Amino acid sequence: MAMDAAMIERLIKESLPDAQVSIEDLRGDGDHYAAHVVSNAFRGKTRVQQHQMVYQALRGRMGNELHALALQTGAPED
Amino acid sequence: MDTTVHERINQEVADNPVVLFMKGSPVFPQCGFSAAVVQILSHLGVKFKGVDVLADPGIRQGIKEFSNWPTIPQLYVKGEFVGGCDIIREMYETGELQQVLEQKGVPVRA
Numbered sequence: 170m171a172m173d174a175a176m177i178e179r180l181i182k183e184s185l186p187d188a189q190v191s192i193e194d195l196r197g198d199g200d201h202y203a204a205h206v207v208s209n210a211f212r213g214k215t216r217v218q219q220h221q222m223v224y225q226a227l228r229g230r231m232g233n234e235l236h237a238l239a240l241q242t243g244a245p246e247d
Numbered sequence: 248m249d250t251t252v253h254e255r256i257n258q259e260v261a262d263n264p265v266v267l268f269m270k271g272s273p274v275f276p277q278c279g280f281s282a283a284v285v286q287i288l289s290h291l292g293v294k295f296k297g298v299d300v301l302a303d304p305g306i307r308q309g310i311k312e313f314s315n316w317p318t319i320p321q322l323y324v325k326g327e328f329v330g331g332c333d334i335i336r337e338m339y340e341t342g343e344l345q346q347v348l349e350q351k352g353v354p355v356r357a
Contacts, residue, residue, distance in 0.1 A: 232317035
């Protein structure tokens with residue numbers, strides 16, 4: 170099952186409106202993505218918490234329709 | 248989640264200092280993400296217990312609820328969830344993984 174990159178970006182931005190999101194379709198198959206997400210909401214959070222926030226934004230799709238999303242997260246640099 | 252599944256996961260992470268919930272076994276990983284974490288741990292000379300979630304559908308679902316984390320692999324050190332493949336890879340590259348393991352008293356090869 171595949172999911173398009175614009176949909177992933179939209180879901181992330183619904184939960185994290187300030188997020189800068191860049192998504193790369195790693196194999197061009199709509200199933201293996203890498204996302205880089207930068208948001209102020211990540212400040213002071215551990216990596217595990219940051220990724221959980223992104224997974225939360227994807228509302229259960231991660232691990233189901235969305236097989237592989239390599240995540241890199243962080244707060245904006247000052 | 249089934250209480251017995253929850254108990255079994257608790258037991259695994261309590262009994263073993265380093266536990267990797269993964270697809271396949273450390274010798275024959277069945278997924279590239281699991282294989283990547285096995286490779287990092289092996290490279291660091293860390294002894295760990297691999298739990299094959301493919302062999303147990305209860306654990307496969309249960310571990311996701313246990314940690315509120317939707318994907319496999321999942322690495323636990325001294326009972327604490329440290330991360331999945333991306334986090335472990337990133338921590339390994341920055342040297343943070345080695346630090347965390349040492350802080351928790353897990354021997355790491357220099």
